């Protein structure tokens with residue numbers, strides 16, 4: 474099978490470099506293009522990334538000598554994975570979709586548009602049926618599919634199996650890693666020995682994206698889930714991995730064992746053999762002091778949401794903690810998994 478050519482928009486950022494790492498040796502996708510701003514364009518990736526590559530190992534050999542291009546249609550690929558700064562992502566992603574590319578985006582710009590899928594394959598695969606609606610509405614040859622915010626995604630994966638128990642209220646307090654702010658991100662003197670109780674726009678994203686993700690597709694659009702979500706988001710001095718304390722109200726009262734089983738049995742993609750899909754999207758830790766970002770963020774190669782401390786809540790009904798990798802499952806890995814689902818469902822056919 475010939476591999477599908479893919480490119481990365483915003484290849485030099487925190488999420489962009491994760492794409493470079495995760496696409497190395499991908500069985501279905503071949504990275505043929507790297508693109509970023511005009512500041513980086515026309516230079517070799519290894520040269521631009523000197524001092525900016527933050528992933529611990531060297532830049533993969535296959536990408537080192539690739540020459541960065543500007544983010545404009547004309548790239549030699551079928552899919553572009555977008556890790557663009559939200560200040561510029563909107564019109565650039567639209568230009569690619571208009572020109573016939575499949576855009577799989579991390580950026581917030583198009584997530585809440587009514588005809589754009591906001592996708593987590595394990596949660597709302599049927600929302601991909603918005604693609605023909607989007608193409609008809611916009612008269613585009615290509616289309617845009619988005620993945621959620623890095624905090625939203627881990628919480629919503631954990632909430633999905635609770636929908637069958639009548640989930641009606643959610644309260645979440647996040648402790649979010651520094652890599653979520655891009656590079657150089659939060660100044661060291663602001664975050665060392667500190668917690669910052671504000672991340673601009675984050676709480677709103679968690680609150681509205683959750684309703685769309687858990688909503689139902691009715692052939693024309695998505696009807697938001699009928700529930701209340703309240704989020705408080707904090708930046709903490711952790712390098713990678715967001716941790717969230719979640720309380721939920723459920724119509725059905727269940728034993729803690731049943732709740733634990735609902736998390737553990739959640740395997741909606743079983744048998745589909747998507748290369749980036751975790752075997753267990755939710756991994757439950759029974760130790761009383763887990764999950765922790767340092768120990769649990771790389772579970773299932775960073776693609777799992779790790780749940781623990783499942784217990785009763787005196788205000789709502791139940792509470793738990795979820796931790797997950799913010800630049801893998803929360804960003805680049807999510808967009809790649811979305812593209813894998815699009816492929817098996819035929820959306821990448823010419």
Ligand SMILES: NC(=O)c1ccc[n+]([C@@H]2O[C@H](COP(=O)([O-])OP(=O)(O)OC[C@H]3O[C@@H](n4cnc5c(N)ncnc54)[C@H](OP(=O)(O)O)[C@@H]3O)[C@@H](O)[C@H]2O)c1
Pocket residue numbers: 482483484485486487488489508509510511512513514544555556557558559561562579580581621622623652653654655656799800803804
């Ligand atoms: N970090 C996370 O955990 C995370 C999780 C989920 C979603 N996201 C979203 O993913 C996107 C990227 O985040 P990040 O953390 O990787 O940001 P980042 O490290 O700041 O990287 C931003 C990228 O955008 C490029 N860029 C900036 N201005 C541009 C322009 N005018 N034209 C073309 N390219 C331009 C930069 O290229 P140059 O190097 O050439 O300037 C760089 O490659 C954001 O929209 C963010 O909200 C991030």
